Amino acid sequence: MDGLNCVIPDSERVIFDSNIEEKYLSDTLGRLRGRAEALVFPESTKEVSDIMKYAFEHGIPVTPRGAGTNLVGSTVPADGGIVLDLSRMNRVLEIDKETFTATVEPGVVLEDFQKLVESEGLFYPPDPGEKTATIGGNISTNAGGMRAVKYGVTRDYVRGLEVVLADGSVAELGGKVVKDSSGLSLKHLMIGSEGTLGIITKAIVKLTVKPQTSLSVLLPFDDLHTGIRAVLNVIRGNLDPTAIEFVEKKVVNLGEEYVGLSFPYKDAQAYILLTFDGDDTEEIYKRVEKLKAVAEESGAKDVLLLEDQKTIDAVWKIRGALVKAVEAKSEQEPVDIVVPINKSAEFIEYINRLEQETGVQMVSFGHAGDGNVHLCVVRGSRTQEQWEEDRRKVLAFAYDKSSELGGLTSGEHGIGLSKKKYLKKATDPLNLQMMKQVKLSLDPKNILNANKIFD
Known part of the structure; x- marks a missing residue:
């Protein structure tokens, strides 16, 4: 590894062996x-x-990481080698109001970026729960996050990428253009690949105009089943909500205790x-009036x-702190299964029965508008x-049920190390083989975040 000092002569930015802090070896x-x-x-x-280039020449594994907020072991250097921390590449290189794009380095922190663009009257909609992620x-x-029901997920806001491949080659994918039908969409291969295909060193992301008004509405229910069923009526009502979140009272209690605040x-x-x-306050209140009628008919x-x-x-602080509130009480395994939105209630009812049958507590909440259930x-x-x-048993049941309902292993956390076996069981072998072929074509020595997603 001495050759790294030739690549980066600054000794403070290259740390070896026992001097590496524990946090850089985990998630x-x-x-x-x-x-x-x-x-x-x-x-x-x-x-x-x-x-x-150095790692490729010597066959050294490389594990890229940002803020280390991952929940499934994607940032764990399972095979040793080099941990590549990109947090110092944290500059916003450009905010282009003519094309409604921003060009950023990978280590830019989400909450800092959102505040910056909003100060310019612009808006970056992706809003995952962990705002300190990069x-x-x-x-x-x-x-994904809470606003996905209206605005979509991160993929929908990536216009272009600069990516360093396993052999050190630098690829420019996409750009500031809105449309692109110019061959295979290589940019989209990189999005969601958890650093297994390339290392993102620059991104061009889409911005929108900042909405002038936002209004939050809370619908209380006697039971979660009725509440989840009501979500379908809200979506059918063409009310165009930004976010639709569900949470059970028992989870709210944990959140209240954790942050010291109260839910109404x-x-x-x-x-x-x-x-x-939106920009029209009157129009938003008209949608809320329609919501009142839908809510009454739906049992709110x-x-x-x-x-x-x-x-x-x-309310939003309690909702945002639910995972940490549970973790403060006990060790827990976070799950982010996604099912078709019309199957959300059935899946949660199954989880509640599974909890009763096994005696393993399972706390559920999540994004009701897109079927992303957090457990x-x-x-x-x-x-x-x-x-x-017990964890192995209940997780197997939960993932099998989601697959039966037409769901997928992960909605937004990724696969990493923790979910590989569940992905393998739920995924068509042909699909897995295609993934592996893509991986090996771009990383023939298997050094980039090796053994993540699949073996």
């Missing part, structure tokens, strides 16, 4: 741990390219939380317009041996 959960002989902090595309990480997992309307067992945005106990800023902040499978007081056995 945000910290339960999967890898090993690495070197940790490198590049500051330019040329440095990334030179590092990859843009490069979001692209690598095709992150205590007399409910489940909630649907919606937002509406009330329709609460959240117009007080303190209440709005409290926290909770360890509780189990011994390590009991936890391993």
